[in-house]
Amino acid sequence: MLLLPEIIAGYTDRKNKTFHVESINVNDAVFNLKEGKSDFILSFYNEELMNYPFINHKIFDSYLHLVSPCDEHGRPLFHLHRGVLPLMKYANDSYMGRQVNQVIDRTPEITFSLTFVSSMSELLKRMILNGDGVGWLPQYSIQRELDEGRLTILDESLSLPIGAWLYRSGSRLNQAAERFWQHIKTRNEPRE
8 A cells, every 4th residue: 555654654653663564365364364463454445344353444535537548648548438448457356346347337338348457556557558448546546647647537427436444453452553553543534
């Protein structure tokens, strides 16, 4: 997550502390949290973790936007209602893949041809920027490209709200982890 370095940098009690951060499958992360093998999970919405015995704190809100790469004049290379759109898509079993599938299912008037699948936003972004197709990307990862006219949002009505939470067990954690949790909770409200 892009905010993690900022969160850690703002934690004043980090001297002589080691943060172990891994990017793993959400199911494995949930299992590790349940088994006490990790203190926290930073993840998108997870229904299972929103309830007892877990507690959570929202870190940020954002949007997934359907974007097209642009030509050198900032005009989209692809248009919604001009033929079949080559789609760069998240894997179906990922959080973002499930969100995107819901939009695709309710917009049958837009025809997509699945051409690339990945669970990695940055890889999808590179494929889209290369002109290979369209796809939904998170606002926080494309703001610069939108500002520069390298990407454009095709239709804001197809944008999806997303959020990320820090999850933990409701049981008391070790002293250092509890201090970090308090740091997270006292940070500013969730941001975009």
